Amino acid sequence: MTQLKVGLLFGGRSGEHEVSIASAQAIARGITAPENQSKYSLTLFYIDKNGVWHPPTVSQEVLAQGVPLPETDIQPAQLWQFPPEAAEIEVWFPILHGPNGEDGTIQGLLTLMQVPCVGSGVLGSAVGMDKLAMKGVFGQAGLPQVKYMGVTRSQVWSNPCVFPKLCDEIEATLGYPCFVKPANLGSSVGISKVRTRSELEAALDSAASYDRRIIIEAGVTAREVECAVLGKEQPQASVVGEISFNSDFYDYETKYTAGRADLTIPAALPESVSQQIQEMAIQAFTTLDCAGLARVDFFYVESTGEVLINEVNTLPGFTATSMYPQLWEATGVPFPELVDQLIQLACSLE
Incomplete structure (x- = not known):
């Protein structure tokens, strides 16, 4: 029985980099479990926090240690270099949580490679x-769903005269407590629960540092x-x-x-x-x-x-x-x- 060549893609340029490594450790154990050993040949590919792809030898070390590689200065050309082993992969298993992995970007790249991948495509991932x-x-x-509002970073940062009115609108529409979240982050990164005007102002400022789109949800x-x-x-x-x-x-x-x-x-x-x-x-x-x-x-x-x-x-x-x-x-x-x-x-x- 010919083994299917699976490429496990982990790490990535997001705040959930470490979570991705932990997820990849579990998935690697599942792929190499006795009941799957005859079906699949596993190859590891680690994307560091700069976005550089690393070969299986380095990727195996990162997975074994469970610790990201330190960030270093890179050349732009490195972002276009893929390990040669990537050309042999028959199906990708991306486990890149958050931006640059869960948002349709890596799905689009793998689609261009014309190789199937686990999970949603560009549309489902992006939405x-x-x-x-x-x-x-x-x-x-x-x-x-709960009541919510959407605001932008420019509404929070660019005009000091508009900001108090924005907070007034949030208070009138949603009340307290409410939750302020960056629109495009996962794993509860950048989320704040707020109960007062001062907490709301601080939470909006924090969320705007993560994303240009912000969502505020009524507490329930x-x-x-x-x-x-x-x-x-x-x-x-x-x-x-x-x-x-x-x-x-x-x-x-x-x-x-x-x-x-x-x-x-x-x-x-x-x-x-x-x-x-x-x-x-x-x-x-x-x-x-x-x-x-x-x-x-x-x-x-x-x-x-x-x-x-x-x-x-x-x-x-x-x-x-x-x-x-x-x-x-x-x-x-x-x-x-x-x-x-x-x-x-x-x-x-x-």
Whole structure:
């Protein structure tokens, strides 16, 4: 049996670089698990924080140590140089979280290479990354969600006379508490929960330092639940899981520090609510034209019975504490099988 040559692409130019390395470690173990060894030949490709691709020998060292390479000065020509081994890859498995990896950019490059890749294409990735674009599409599809506003960096920074009026509008429209987020970052990077005018001003300034597009969402008292989706034309939804934590909200440190958050799988929800969440997850997945995998996050307002969609993550984390693989494990798809299905699905989409 001929082994399929899989290129595992990790690292990348985003604030989630270290998370990508941890995800890649888990995926590499899944691809090389005994049940997959005869199917796949794994080759590693590390993209450093400057955007330079490194050959398998260097990539293996980074993955083994779990530590990024130090940033160094580079020449522009280095960004156009790919290791020769890249030409041999038959299917790519990009696990690049955040900008320059989850936003359609790497998907476009791999499409130009004319080699299939795991996950959504350019459209689903780009819309899934930009929270404002995503929420606009959700609204058109009739998916219920919290009230929100979109602002730009120029509104926050360029005109001191406009800024107080902007804050007045946010307060009148959304009230407190509310959440201020960069539109194009994942893993809770740059997100602030605010309760006062001074906190709002500081949060907007912080979010503007990350992205030129900013989203502000009304706070809601709700349980945070998530559902994993797998497939393309006929996507399937996993059981529903719930996140609970003691921090003020599900921030970066809570998300990626063992013991800071508890995952309950399956979530203790009425069957009708779980089914509604699964149906909405599939609707969101297809509406955004996602493919392969996605984790869809929701708010369940227990006092009213409402289910509100929060966001879709088209390249969710695959670390030891990540919800996506754990949801499928609880649904009856162990990690090596999940990795196998994702690779096979990528090949079948061509």
